[in-house]
Amino acid sequence: MARILTIEDDAVTAAEIIAELQIHGHQVDYVASGSDGLAKALGGSYDAITLDRMLPELDGLTLIVRVREAGVRTPVLMISALSDVDERIRGLRAGGDDYMTKPFAPDEMAARIEVLLRREPPTQGTMLRVADLELDLMTRSARRAGALIELLPLEFRLLDYLMRHSGQVLTRTMIFEAVWGYRFDPGTNVIDVHMARLRRKVDAGRSPSMIRTVRGCGYVLAELP
Amino acid sequence: MTMPEQPPDAAPPTIALSDSWRSSTARLILTYGALFAAWSIILIGAISWETARYLENLVDQILQQRIHFLATVDHSRLPELLDATTALDLRGVMSFGLFDPDSRYLLGDIDQLPAELPMDGVVHPIPRGIPRLSGDRGRRTRGVALRRSDGLVLLLARDYGTVDRVGAIIRGSLFWAMSLTLIPGLLGGYVLARGPLRRVRSIEAAIQPIMRGDLRARLPISSRRDELDMLAAIVNRMLEQIERLLGEVKGVSDSIAHDLRTPLTRLRTQLYRLQRDSPDGEGSALLLERCLGETDALLDRFRALLRISELEDLHRRAGFRDIDLADILRRAHELYAPVAEDKALGFSLQIGPVTTVHADADLLFEAVTNLVSNAIKFTPAGGQIVLRSSASPQGARIEVCDSGPGIAPVEREAVLQRFYRTPRGQQRPGFGLGLSIVAAIAKLHGFRLEIGANEPTGARLIIYCSASAT
Numbered sequence: 001m002a003r004i005l006t007i008e009d010d011a012v013t014a015a016e017i018i019a020e021l022q023i024h025g026h027q028v029d030y031v032a033s034g035s036d037g038l039a040k041a042l043g044g045s046y047d048a049i050t051l052d053r054m055l056p057e058l059d060g061l062t063l064i065v066r067v068r069e070a071g072v073r074t075p076v077l078m079i080s081a082l083s084d085v086d087e088r089i090r091g092l093r094a095g096g097d098d099y100m101t102k103p104f105a106p107d108e109m110a111a112r113i114e115v116l117l118r119r120e121p122p123t124q125g126t127m128l129r130v131a132d133l134e135l136d137l138m139t140r141s142a143r144r145a146g147a148l149i150e151l152l153p154l155e156f157r158l159l160d161y162l163m164r165h166s167g168q169v170l171t172r173t174m175i176f177e178a179v180w181g182y183r184f185d186p187g188t189n190v191i192d193v194h195m196a197r198l199r200r201k202v203d204a205g206r207s208p209s210m211i212r213t214v215r216g217c218g219y220v221l222a223e224l225p
Numbered sequence: 226m227t228m229p230e231q232p233p234d235a236a237p238p239t240i241a242l243s244d245s246w247r248s249s250t251a252r253l254i255l256t257y258g259a260l261f262a263a264w265s266i267i268l269i270g271a272i273s274w275e276t277a278r279y280l281e282n283l284v285d286q287i288l289q290q291r292i293h294f295l296a297t298v299d300h301s302r303l304p305e306l307l308d309a310t311t312a313l314d315l316r317g318v319m320s321f322g323l324f325d326p327d328s329r330y331l332l333g334d335i336d337q338l339p340a341e342l343p344m345d346g347v348v349h350p351i352p353r354g355i356p357r358l359s360g361d362r363g364r365r366t367r368g369v370a371l372r373r374s375d376g377l378v379l380l381l382a383r384d385y386g387t388v389d390r391v392g393a394i395i396r397g398s399l400f401w402a403m404s405l406t407l408i409p410g411l412l413g414g415y416v417l418a419r420g421p422l423r424r425v426r427s428i429e430a431a432i433q434p435i436m437r438g439d440l441r442a443r444l445p446i447s448s449r450r451d452e453l454d455m456l457a458a459i460v461n462r463m464l465e466q467i468e469r470l471l472g473e474v475k476g477v478s479d480s481i482a483h484d485l486r487t488p489l490t491r492l493r494t495q496l497y498r499l500q501r502d503s504p505d506g507e508g509s510a511l512l513l514e515r516c517l518g519e520t521d522a523l524l525d526r527f528r529a530l531l532r533i534s535e536l537e538d539l540h541r542r543a544g545f546r547d548i549d550l551a552d553i554l555r556r557a558h559e560l561y562a563p564v565a566e567d568k569a570l571g572f573s574l575q576i577g578p579v580t581t582v583h584a585d586a587d588l589l590f591e592a593v594t595n596l597v598s599n600a601i602k603f604t605p606a607g608g609q610i611v612l613r614s615s616a617s618p619q620g621a622r623i624e625v626c627d628s629g630p631g632i633a634p635v636e637r638e639a640v641l642q643r644f645y646r647t648p649r650g651q652q653r654p655g656f657g658l659g660l661s662i663v664a665a666i667a668k669l670h671g672f673r674l675e676i677g678a679n680e681p682t683g684a685r686l687i688i689y690c691s692a693s694a695t
Binding site for chain 2: 105180183185187
């Protein structure tokens with residue numbers, strides 16, 4: 001369970017965020033104004049913050065700059081009605097860790113918070129391991145129970161991302177952003193096709209799959225129970 | 226491939242303004258010039274006719290007076306006086322003849338009496354002239370004959386060529402005067418006509434961006450405040466109104482899309498939660514799955530609509546830099562190759578000798594992937610898709626060719642509009658928005674999106690990556 005601060009002036013959106021995060025078992029503190037948000041962010045020890053970009057009194061950008069200036073490194077997910085690329089870049093430069101545009105799917109928001117909460121420590125060594133799946137970052141090759149899996153460069157990047165966030169739900173948008181580096185919507189089935197190929201290689205006939213589809217949401221790579 | 230290079234959606238033929246004589250001023254000057262010339266010709270004719278008639282009457286009177294005088298003098302003085310008549314005439318226009326009562330020749334330059342000349346002492350024209358002893362027949366001769374009281378017949382004839390020559394001199398000088406007036410007049414008119422034409426051309430140039438869809442542009446208004454300026458001002462007021470109305474329409478449709486997106490997102494969330502909480506394998510789970518799918522499709526549609534609107538509003542060029550076209554194409558190919566393979570489509574990448582283009586890399590990638598995605602969507606299994614870059618006279622060229630049903634020439638304009646679907650493509654979702662996004666991105670860059678036909682079948686979509694003036 002994590003402690004999360006939600007700074008949001010729209011009550012309906014706030015209720016949605018709180019409900020979704022509570023479903024995921026988190027404890028949520030909620031403030032509606034920028035100045036209250038700043039005080040709480042600086043005072044309380046939170047694990048993550050959701051921050052509306054446009055707030056009364058003190059706007060989101062200024063708030064995050066102040067928080068970072070005070071040396072607080074709490075991960076921040078910025079939520080904004082401004083979808084322009086420039087706005088996103090501005091938000092991330094100011095110190096935000098991720099950026100979402102309204103309206104958003106709460107499960108996508110929760111998935112992003114999970115990723116922020118479990119930000120991976122810098123990789124130790126050159127190997128990623130999830131159960132019997134190994135990824136060698138130097139040779140860019142993977143092994144499952146010792147058997148070599150041939151990976152295309154793109155498949156390597158995809159598996160790298162999944163393994164670094166093993167056990168976390170990753171939405172298609174998040175995967176497309178992280179692996180391909182683009183922000184637009186490539187259409188629903190493109191990511192699915194790539195995931196299906198990777199899954200076939202990783203599983204090599206085994207069942208159930210290590211890469212599980214989370215219906216209506218995304219994918220998760222996890223150790224089999 | 227044997228595709229005509231000429232774009233099918235080339236600009237409609239405009240009125241050629243190169244011909245300066247088409248302007249209204251020039252037409253006015255030409256009409257005026259013709260009237261002036263006609264009037265001058267009438268004037269010249271009248272003056273020369275009047276002058277010739279006056280001179281002819283004068284000479285006729287002199288001839289008549291002289292013959293009446295000669296008729297009265299004494300017979301013995303007659304040869305002497307007749308000789309004096311011609312002796313004073315240095316140019317040889319005068320001639321005479323003296324005949325006995327039986328019309329036999331006695332004296333003078335003329336030895337025959339013209340039969341048609343009445344002997345009434347009145348000057349008459351002699352159309353065929355009179356043969357002279359000196360041999361000269363004369364150009365136009367008038368003569369007078371009179372029988373004296375002693376029976377002798379006197380004949381005086383005169384060549385009227387000099388009188389005619391006066392008329393010719395008058396006509397000539399007036400013709401020159403007319404030419405000297407007309408030619409500078411026409412030249413001046415031509416120069417005057419060019420002024421307004423230049424302004425029409427500048428208006429034509431100012432209208433180009435408006436025709437391309439930039440409704441913020443206005444026609445130029447000079448400080449002269451003349452008819453053209455009044456017209457330009459009227460057009461500008463009209464453009465203002467159109468811009469305002471279009472802005473309202475766009476604003477309304479944007480806010481509809483925006484407002485509907487929020488409840489749709491919430492609906493999707495509720496459905497998602499329902500699905501998550503319901504156990505697998507139930508009938509309702511499948512139903513919920515379908516509901517989620519439909520909601521996602523709706524949300525996709527709204528997202529694309531808002532994306533187009535967003536792209537249309539973007540006027541910045543800040544994100545533009547020289548990017549590697551080959552790299553963009555390789556990434557797009559990498560992203561879609563498995564999708565094509567799953568659909569049993571051949572998907573080849575052909576990188577031509579094109580180095581860099583000036584563009585926003587993310588947007589160009591989005592455009593290329595939209596074209597590829599469309600090609601995959603519309604090409605039946607077993608078909609071929611080619612993604613190609615090449616150099617062309619119109620700049621670097623990105624082509625996406627498929628072997629699908631193609632896009633009929635009449636539909637090529639329409640498919641770029643939002644929500645258009647080909648009649649044959651009714652069942653396939655999301656046709657229009659993909660191409661609209663590509664068109665919006667191309668327009669933002671000043672690139673040209675062209676829809677052609679692939680050989681032997683299919684569509685061929687081309688982006689010419691050379692920024693034209695926007």
